[in-house]
Amino acid sequence: MDNILLLPIFLLLSISSSAYKPCDANIDQSYVCNDARFASIGLNMSSFAFCDKTLPLDRRAKDLVDSMTLDEKVAQLGNTARGVQRLGLPPYEWWSEALHGVSNVGPGTKFNKDVPAATSFPTPILTTASFNETLWRTIGEVVSTEARAMRNVGKAGLTFWSPTMNVARDPRWGRITETPGECPFVVGRYVVNYVGGLQDVPGQEERSPFRPLKVSACCKHYTAYDVDAWLGVDRFHFDARVAERDLIETFNRPFEMCVKEGDVSSVMCSYNRINGIPSCADTRLLSDTIRGEWKLNGYIVSDCDSIEVMVDNHHWLNDKPEDAVRQVIRAGLDLDCGSFYPNYLKSAVEQGKVREGDIDKALNNLYIVLLRLGFFDGSPEFESLGKEDICSKDHMQLSIEAARQGIVLLKNDHNALPLDASKLQSVAVIGPHAEATAAMIGNYAGVPCKYTKPQDAFAKYTQVNFMRGCDGVACPNGDWIFHAVQMSQMSNATVIHVGLDLSVEAEGHDRVDLLLPGYQTQLINEVAAAADHPVILVIFSAGPVDVSFAQNNKKIGAIIWAGYPGEEGGVAIADVVFGKSNPGGRLPVTWYKNDYVKQLPMTSIQLRPDDTLGYPGRTYKFFNGSVLYPFGFGLSYTQFSYNLLSSVRSVVTKLNPVQHCHDIAYKPNAYVPSCKAVLVEDIGCDQTIDIEVEVNNIGSVDGGHVVMVYSIPPEPIVGAPLKQLIGFERVFVKAGSSTAAKFSINACEALSLVTETAYKVLPWGQHTISIGDGNGAITFPLRVNFEFYSD
Numbered sequence: 001m002d003n004i005l006l007l008p009i010f011l012l013l014s015i016s017s018s019a020y021k022p023c024d025a026n027i028d029q030s031y032v033c034n035d036a037r038f039a040s041i042g043l044n045m046s047s048f049a050f051c052d053k054t055l056p057l058d059r060r061a062k063d064l065v066d067s068m069t070l071d072e073k074v075a076q077l078g079n080t081a082r083g084v085q086r087l088g089l090p091p092y093e094w095w096s097e098a099l100h101g102v103s104n105v106g107p108g109t110k111f112n113k114d115v116p117a118a119t120s121f122p123t124p125i126l127t128t129a130s131f132n133e134t135l136w137r138t139i140g141e142v143v144s145t146e147a148r149a150m151r152n153v154g155k156a157g158l159t160f161w162s163p164t165m166n167v168a169r170d171p172r173w174g175r176i177t178e179t180p181g182e183c184p185f186v187v188g189r190y191v192v193n194y195v196g197g198l199q200d201v202p203g204q205e206e207r208s209p210f211r212p213l214k215v216s217a218c219c220k221h222y223t224a225y226d227v228d229a230w231l232g233v234d235r236f237h238f239d240a241r242v243a244e245r246d247l248i249e250t251f252n253r254p255f256e257m258c259v260k261e262g263d264v265s266s267v268m269c270s271y272n273r274i275n276g277i278p279s280c281a282d283t284r285l286l287s288d289t290i291r292g293e294w295k296l297n298g299y300i301v302s303d304c305d306s307i308e309v310m311v312d313n314h315h316w317l318n319d320k321p322e323d324a325v326r327q328v329i330r331a332g333l334d335l336d337c338g339s340f341y342p343n344y345l346k347s348a349v350e351q352g353k354v355r356e357g358d359i360d361k362a363l364n365n366l367y368i369v370l371l372r373l374g375f376f377d378g379s380p381e382f383e384s385l386g387k388e389d390i391c392s393k394d395h396m397q398l399s400i401e402a403a404r405q406g407i408v409l410l411k412n413d414h415n416a417l418p419l420d421a422s423k424l425q426s427v428a429v430i431g432p433h434a435e436a437t438a439a440m441i442g443n444y445a446g447v448p449c450k451y452t453k454p455q456d457a458f459a460k461y462t463q464v465n466f467m468r469g470c471d472g473v474a475c476p477n478g479d480w481i482f483h484a485v486q487m488s489q490m491s492n493a494t495v496i497h498v499g500l501d502l503s504v505e506a507e508g509h510d511r512v513d514l515l516l517p518g519y520q521t522q523l524i525n526e527v528a529a530a531a532d533h534p535v536i537l538v539i540f541s542a543g544p545v546d547v548s549f550a551q552n553n554k555k556i557g558a559i560i561w562a563g564y565p566g567e568e569g570g571v572a573i574a575d576v577v578f579g580k581s582n583p584g585g586r587l588p589v590t591w592y593k594n595d596y597v598k599q600l601p602m603t604s605i606q607l608r609p610d611d612t613l614g615y616p617g618r619t620y621k622f623f624n625g626s627v628l629y630p631f632g633f634g635l636s637y638t639q640f641s642y643n644l645l646s647s648v649r650s651v652v653t654k655l656n657p658v659q660h661c662h663d664i665a666y667k668p669n670a671y672v673p674s675c676k677a678v679l680v681e682d683i684g685c686d687q688t689i690d691i692e693v694e695v696n697n698i699g700s701v702d703g704g705h706v707v708m709v710y711s712i713p714p715e716p717i718v719g720a721p722l723k724q725l726i727g728f729e730r731v732f733v734k735a736g737s738s739t740a741a742k743f744s745i746n747a748c749e750a751l752s753l754v755t756e757t758a759y760k761v762l763p764w765g766q767h768t769i770s771i772g773d774g775n776g777a778i779t780f781p782l783r784v785n786f787e788f789y790s791d
């Protein structure tokens with residue numbers, strides 16, 4: 001974006017006089033189709049049909065593309081589009097990021113003294129733990145408001161390559177912090193809401209190829225991408241061997257939701273290969289699926305330098321650059337984050353390897369998105385946003401609120417929490433994260449409005465005795481532990497802030513175990529052993545940390561998971577510890593014990609257990625072993641109970657006489673019905689499972705509670721998920737009162753399975769619905785029957 005702003009200065013110097021305006025500096029450069037701007041560069045705007053607002057957007061895009069020479073075309077197809085001065089088209093930087101706040105990781109967005117910062121929310125894994133769809137959408141809205149405000153002062157682009165939405169398949173993955181966790185359904189719901197918040201222009205949300213966009217979001221990285229660098233295997237060389245079943249059921253499902261329900265305007269393909277083919281070069285994955293089946297209204301972009309990675313690292317087909325650009329443009333890749341398109345597309349055309357028409361298609365997809373963003377015509381709805389809309393009080397408050405809603409209470413023996421500040425003279429705030437700042441905002445961050453460290457937030461409640469106890473997260477020795485023990489002994493309560501940071505889990509860096517680094521465990525154990533008062537553990541991490549030792553240690557009263565809680569994460573942590581906020585977050589990933597990762601390599605992609613190789617299953621859907629804390633786990637300072645008010649108990653699907661029944665694998669000796677299953681695409685699937693449940697707060701404090709609804713497939717089916725989440729809702733219930741949660745879930749979505757040969761089927765028989773899990777869950781059977789009729 002800086003390029004656009006530099007342009008007028010350059011032009012002022014080079015063009016001596018303008019008949020249009022006395023002062024060129026006053027010409028509005030914020031959008032393209034402005035008469036005065038054209039005149040100032042010696043052009044007459046009315047001779048360019050792409051600026052004719054009476055024409056449909058696709059005609060305007062086509063006019064622009066058809067006006068360009070081949071050289072001009074290829075110069076627009078890298079992330080830094082060069083523009084065409086001859087046509088009045090300014091340069092544009094496509095690459096901006098906004099994973100959890102406007103970020104300056106991409107070159108399209110910059111902070112300076114005018115706009116020094118933007119609101120930095122918790123990283124997505126913690127925000128996901130709130131299981132509050134309104135919160136997810138609201139954060140998206142705030143981020144796009146700040147992005148538009150930054151755009152208006154020339155500091156941001158309009159196209160943001162966020163969110164990251166790969167399913168967190170393996171607990172070691174370094175990028176779990178960027179994701180909405182391990183459940184494809186939750187990931188999908190998160191992105192539909194976050195993308196909606198980023199993109200939707202109020203009043204014009206209805207899906208269409210030409211609807212206006214507030215900013216453009218991008219669902220990435222497509223697909224089966226979740227190995228970064230693990231024991232010598234890295235994403236630039238990795239070939240994910242994925243079964244079609246796992247693609248449909250797990251890896252592609254959130255992408256499908258993002259495109260179909262979220263109407264996202266961009267998808268990014270990933271670095272890895274999938275069954276031998278680099279994802280950006282796979283026609284079936286890009287053109288056939290994203291554009292054909294899901295009907296993307298937008299453009300497909302490569303992960304940065306993916307085409308180069310294809311050539312240099314994957315050595316796929318021993319491609320030369322021209323062959324590689326041929327593969328990807330044919331597959332349906334519109335934009336190259338990198339320079340292979342600008343550098344090699346022209347020679348590829350000249351060598352007869354690429355049709356110029358394919359280049360035109362890519363450009364059309366890109367310009368329609370820019371037209372929808374007001375790049376050409378301006379966006380009057382957002383014109384008034386400015387500096388005062390960035391880091392506003394409300395926005396910063398929402399960042400704290402997101403952390404409060406996401407924080408998960410993992411242990412609270414004998415109500416060790418909340419602490420009563422009025423009864424404490426002092427609290428020891430110790431551990432490597434006790435004075436966390438940058439660690440709280442993780443990666444793909446911008447510059448935050450401010451930081452509030454745990455240490456400073458606790459000081460608002462009572463006197464703080466601070467001691468790190470470790471030299472950073474690595475905690476390479478036990479030298480400082482003694483001082484932490486002393487500090488704890490001088491205090492009336494102790495809160496130890498431990499965990500991970502980007503040195504342990506990050507892009508390009510997977511974990512090899514699930515343990516706390518260095519001497520952190522010793523720090524906790526020694527402080528706890530010496531303490532005569534409650535010891536509270538606060539864990540910073542994205543992936544699970546095996547803290548079984550702390551769960552089993554009676555002297556550790558409570559454990560809190562704080563994710564990476566955003567710019568003022570310390571406030572949220574202190575509010576939870578002192579009971580100003582009652583935690584209601586739930587874990588979005590399974591917290592395995594450390595021995596889990598010794599049982600299977602990260603590179604085994606499949607979700608189901610592999611009995612021949614002895615690999616256990618992955619995620620709550622397929623792992624049946626014991627875990628430290630299951631997916632969806634989270635305690636509260638109050639207690640809740642459920643009453644089922646009403647629910648559907650059976651689903652009857654009518655089949656015509658020529659519809660085929662579908663075979664699915666059954667356990668031996670099971671009763672075999674005449675029709676085991678039918679294809680989902682063969683049936684109407686308009687029935688809904690309507691459930692109404694009353695949530696009672698039977699404790700003594702108000703609190704938020706997440707109602708989770710699971711379906712459990714009929715018992716005789718082999719290879720089905722153990723259970724799958726089909727609905728969730730966060731409700732707020734005052735102490736002693738109750739509220740109703742209502743669900744209306746499409747029966748096929750809730751009850752269907754993907755077969756081994758990758759059909760989506762609705763199985764006959766007795767399914768089970770479970771509201772909640774563990775103690776207090778309500779379960780009831782739900783029958784699926786088929787009836788044949790003759791027309």
Ligand SMILES: *[C@@H]1O[C@H](CO)[C@@H](O)[C@H](O)[C@H]1NC(C)=O
Nearest residue numbers: 019020039043044045046047
């Ligand atoms: C620009 O072009 C239009 C249509 O061709 C013409 O009517 C108009 O006079 C031109 N304006 C200038 C300033 O040349």
Ligand SMILES: *[C@@H]1O[C@H](CO)[C@@H](O)[C@H](O)[C@H]1NC(C)=O
Nearest residue numbers: 423424425426489490491492
């Ligand atoms: C708090 O700690 C101080 C210093 O160790 C001690 O004198 C005081 O009695 C403690 N108060 C409580 C309520 O335990």
Ligand SMILES: *[C@@H]1O[C@H](CO)[C@@H](O)[C@H](O)[C@H]1NC(C)=O
Nearest residue numbers: 609610611615616617624625
């Ligand atoms: C759990 O899964 C493993 C791996 O498939 C299987 O061998 C075992 O029988 C299962 N255990 C139970 C209790 O279902």
Ligand SMILES: *[C@@H]1O[C@H](CO)[C@@H](O)[C@H](O)[C@H]1NC(C)=O
Nearest residue numbers: 132134135138704730731732
């Ligand atoms: C969900 O989040 C929104 C936005 O922060 C908030 O207003 C609402 O109260 C939250 N819902 C619950 C049940 O906590």
